[in-house]
Amino acid sequence: MSELTATQRLAIIREKGRPTVHDYIPALFGNFLELHGDRHYGDDAAIIGGVGTFVGKPVTVIAQVKGRDLEENKRSNFSMPHPEGYRKALRLAKQAEKFHRPVICLVDTPGAFCGVEAEERGQGEAIARNLMEFMTLRTPIVSIVLGEGGSGGALALAVCDELAMLENALYSVISPRGFASILWKDASRESEAAELMKITADDLLRFGVCEHIIAEPAGGAQNDPILTAENISDYLAEVLPRLAAFDTDELLRNRYEKFRKIGVFADMG
Amino acid sequence: MAIEDLFKVVKDRSKADSKPRPEKQKKQAARIEIPQGLLFKCPRCGAVAYRDDFERNRSVCAACNYHARISYRERLDITADKDTFRELDAGLCSLNPINFPGYEQKIAELREKCGMNEACVTGVCKIHRYETVIGIMDSNFMMASMGSVVGEKITRAFEYATAHKLPVVLFTASGGARMQEGIISLMQMAKTSGAIARHSEAGQLYVTVMTDPTTGGVTASFASLGDIIIAEPKVLIGFAGRRVIQDTIKQQLPDDFQTAEFMLKNGFVDMIVERKSLRSTLSKIFRTHNYTRDGDYMGGAAQ
Numbered sequence: 001m002s003e004l005t006a007t008q009r010l011a012i013i014r015e016k017g018r019p020t021v022h023d024y025i026p027a028l029f030g031n032f033l034e035l036h037g038d039r040h041y042g043d044d045a046a047i048i049g050g051v052g053t054f055v056g057k058p059v060t061v062i063a064q065v066k067g068r069d070l071e072e073n074k075r076s077n078f079s080m081p082h083p084e085g086y087r088k089a090l091r092l093a094k095q096a097e098k099f100h101r102p103v104i105c106l107v108d109t110p111g112a113f114c115g116v117e118a119e120e121r122g123q124g125e126a127i128a129r130n131l132m133e134f135m136t137l138r139t140p141i142v143s144i145v146l147g148e149g150g151s152g153g154a155l156a157l158a159v160c161d162e163l164a165m166l167e168n169a170l171y172s173v174i175s176p177r178g179f180a181s182i183l184w185k186d187a188s189r190e191s192e193a194a195e196l197m198k199i200t201a202d203d204l205l206r207f208g209v210c211e212h213i214i215a216e217p218a219g220g221a222q223n224d225p226i227l228t229a230e231n232i233s234d235y236l237a238e239v240l241p242r243l244a245a246f247d248t249d250e251l252l253r254n255r256y257e258k259f260r261k262i263g264v265f266a267d268m269g
Numbered sequence: 270m271a272i273e274d275l276f277k278v279v280k281d282r283s284k285a286d287s288k289p290r291p292e293k294q295k296k297q298a299a300r301i302e303i304p305q306g307l308l309f310k311c312p313r314c315g316a317v318a319y320r321d322d323f324e325r326n327r328s329v330c331a332a333c334n335y336h337a338r339i340s341y342r343e344r345l346d347i348t349a350d351k352d353t354f355r356e357l358d359a360g361l362c363s364l365n366p367i368n369f370p371g372y373e374q375k376i377a378e379l380r381e382k383c384g385m386n387e388a389c390v391t392g393v394c395k396i397h398r399y400e401t402v403i404g405i406m407d408s409n410f411m412m413a414s415m416g417s418v419v420g421e422k423i424t425r426a427f428e429y430a431t432a433h434k435l436p437v438v439l440f441t442a443s444g445g446a447r448m449q450e451g452i453i454s455l456m457q458m459a460k461t462s463g464a465i466a467r468h469s470e471a472g473q474l475y476v477t478v479m480t481d482p483t484t485g486g487v488t489a490s491f492a493s494l495g496d497i498i499i500a501e502p503k504v505l506i507g508f509a510g511r512r513v514i515q516d517t518i519k520q521q522l523p524d525d526f527q528t529a530e531f532m533l534k535n536g537f538v539d540m541i542v543e544r545k546s547l548r549s550t551l552s553k554i555f556r557t558h559n560y561t562r563d564g565d566y567m568g569g570a571a572q
Contacts, residue, residue: 121535133466166482
């Protein structure tokens with residue numbers, strides 16, 4: 001596995017031509033049917049959801065949509081979901097629970113959308129609801145960070161039994177640029193922030209936030225999208241049967257414990 | 270991007286909150302000697318009042334009814350029955366998971382200044398003789414941002430309440446996730462939400478009281494998950510920072526944007542309750558959720 005810095009990986013995931021869910025969904029899943037809408041307000045194109053098969057078995061897929069060009073990005077709001085996107089995700093997750101199929105979340109977002117309508121429709125509530133509901137969803141959940149995992153907007157699809165990251169993917173509490181802008185009042189120190197924040201897959205593996213790293217071809221997924229999809233497929237083929245073998249109560253206990261133990265503090269009694 | 274600038278927004282408001290700008294202070298000093306802290310200037314309406322009067326009024330602006338920020342001690346004093354509070358997990362202290370420069374020192378200074386180990390205090394108390402778990406966030410401590418300790422204390426508070434079949438009342442106030450702890454702080458959102466899910470599945474009641482300011486990752490986790498959500502009048506409640514939104518949409522935002530009243534109108538809080546009525550409101554809520562009061566005769570078979 002390559003020894004790149006966070007800044008170098010940031011450049012790789014921003015490269016034009018990096019594969020997105022538009023590439024991965026057809027490559028990974030058969031019989032895919034997209035399902036639309038949150039049944040309350042609308043349909044958010046920043047999140048694609050639907051049902052399909054993986055190695056012959058039904059799965060639910062929920063994926064954040066980075067566009068491959070400006071037109072696609074305009075349609076999917078640069079992968080920044082509104083509350084109805086998170087509510088669609090929750091609806092499809094509950095549907096997966098009912099029909100006993102695993103949920104696969106593909107995470108790729110700079111963050112939840114910041115706007116007047118998003119606030120009016122309860123962006124905070126929508127994310128919070130997903131965190132709570134996904135924590136007790138009685139079916140296996142696997143989340144994979146494909147590129148950018150930004151803040152609560154990513155976490156809302158990343159409460160899971162196992163989190164995997166593509167080798168160059170980053171996952172952070174806020175974008176490095178935002179971090180520099182807030183803490184140092186200087187957005188140009190983005191690269192310094194990226195190094196300090198510990199946001200690479202290796203860092204997150206050490207923190208116990210991520211369980212598995214999926215290899216990318218040299219130079220990044222864009223250099224061989226098919227190989228990258230195969231690597232993702234190999235991981236899913238391994239993890240899904242492993243999670244399916246757990247009794248549901250045990251699965252939920254493990255999921256709770258996975259998050260329960262994350263925290264760094266001293267107890268002075 | 271999502272919670273970008275929140276700290277700035279909250280800091281700006283906090284500055285407006287606490288003291289007049291240095292230049293103004295100088296001008297005032299030239300004119301008349303006013304001991305510092307004698308006056309309170311409302312950050313919402315600009316009205317000025319004697320601090321004593323303002324504090325006697327439970328730190329509520331008499332002119333516009335803005336419910337100002339108060340310390341966890343003041344909150345405890347006006348909320349819990351006298352001498353019933355027992356603190357839980359008081360010894361939890363922050364470390365520095367991503368080695369953020371100067372973080373330990375900042376925490377040490379705040380511990381000294383605020384007289385508390387972290388931004389949130391949890392414990393057990395009685396309110397109108399109803400026993401409850403209580404959590405109070407104090408915005409004086411690093412804008413009550415949520416790092417490992419805040420996440421752990423809230424999680425433990427819910428676990429304690431689940432084990433002892435108690436309700437939980439949380440007074441939320443926060444600038445959001447604590448950036449200085451990196452991804453670890455983001456994970457506290459999931460951790461606390463998981464503990465709330467278990468408390469909820471056990472059939473126990475969780476009441477959120479949103480106070481000034483409730484924003485970012487705290488709005489996007491435990492603050493929004495109460496069975497009943499109360500807000501104090503005129504307080505700031507939102508997910509994204511006002512400036513970030515303004516930069517996105519390039520137009521002025523309405524005055525009531527991201528206030529308690531805005532949240533009520535849009536269906537995200539159950540009620541706005543004034544500080545002076547809060548204890549009796551909580552008491553009614555406990556009563557209507559079948560919690561029994563210490564010392565009440567419940568009828569039926571004696572236990």
